[in-house]
Amino acid sequence: MSDTSLHSRQSLRKALRQARRALSEHEQEKAARALQQQLSRYLPANTKQLAGYLxxxxxxxxxxxxxxxxxxxxxxxxxVIHPFTGKHLLFQxxxxxTVMTTNKFGIEEPALDSTAIVELSKHDCLLMxxxxxxxxxxRLGMGGGFYDRTLxxxxxxxxxxxxxxLIGVAHDCQQVSALPVEPWDIPLDVIITPTQRIEL
Ligand SMILES: Nc1ncnc2c1ncn2[C@@H]1O[C@H](COP(=O)(O)OP(=O)(O)OP(=O)(O)O)[C@@H](O)[C@H]1O
Ligand SMILES: [Mg+2]
Structure with a gap:
């Protein structure tokens, strides 16, 4: 996608979210399988604990x-959205x-269980x-700052x-030539898409 005419983070978010929502079910399934194959090759050796998302x-x-x-x-x-701050993530x-529930954004997450929380530092990889x-x-996220605050x-x-x-994962259509960056944005270590691996 050309980003020359898109200036603000909000307009970029809108366009990029539309682009990924426009993918067909078949394209989504193909991308998901290709990503799994990429990750099976490129996950750091000896990965034992990995955070993902639904x-x-x-x-x-x-x-x-x-x-x-x-x-x-x-x-x-x-x-899981932090039950006290509401602005950070816990990983469970x-x-x-796992018993699931729906959070305030309509996203499925594990029902809170303090005995199942895995500390951030206990993870080998985070798929973001x-x-x-x-x-x-x-990276540009959904705009809540959840990952930035947590990390x-x-x-x-x-x-x-x-x-x-920190492994960012996305469809190839979500790439732009240069994103506007803010001081609080946490950079990624690697980005993996169905066709690319960008090591940083
Ligand atoms: N470490 C932090 N402490 C306090 N506020 C933060 C921190 N990081 C980000 N924020 C706040 O979160 C808001 C959203 O940040 P940003 O636009 O970077 O979201 P994002 O990266 O798209 O979201 P996410 O991190 O959930 O993927 C900003 O207004 C910013 O002030
Ligand atoms: Mg950010």
Whole structure:
């Protein structure tokens, strides 16, 4: 998509969300399978704990990826809106038996269970949904700042401390040449689409 005429983050979000919602069911299924194959090749070796998400609003579907993880002994978690702040994410263990609920955005999430929370630092990888991305590793989310706030503490860590690899995942049609960046935006480590791997 040409982004020369799109200036603000809001207008970019609108156009990119429309583009991914316009994908057909067949295109979505094909993309989801291709992404699973990409991730099965490119996930960091020895990944044991991976955070994903359940797709909505045309986001690339992680169902094949989450199933593949379960078949290969990789534990998965899903984001849950923090019950107190309402502005951060918690990550909670996810399996086929997890009791689900619908959050205030109409997105399915695990029903809150404090015994199933997986700390951010216990994850090897976080798969983050993108509304938009560029080849420099910048991401545009839905505009709530949920991931940015939740991941802000990672910026304070020393290089030697372990932290999850931040993997942005998206359809190829969500790429723009350059995104406007704000100081609080957390950059990605790698972006994976059905056809590309952008290592940063
Ligand atoms: N670390 C932070 N602390 C406080 N507020 C924050 C922080 N990060 C982002 N925000 C706030 O969140 C709002 C939305 O941020 P932004 O436009 O970057 O959302 P986004 O990256 O698209 O959303 P998300 O992170 O949920 O994918 C901004 O108004 C910003 O002030
Ligand atoms: Mg942001």
């Amino acid at each position: 797709a909505s609003d045309g986001e690339i579907d992680l169902s094949p990826t989450l199933s593949w993880c379960h078949e290969h002994g990789i534990s998965t978690s899903l984001p 263990r996810f399996s086929n038996h 949904p993108l509304v938009g991305f560029d080849a420099q590793g910048n 802000a503490p990672l910026q304070q860590l020393h290089k030697c401390e372990t932290r999850p690899v």
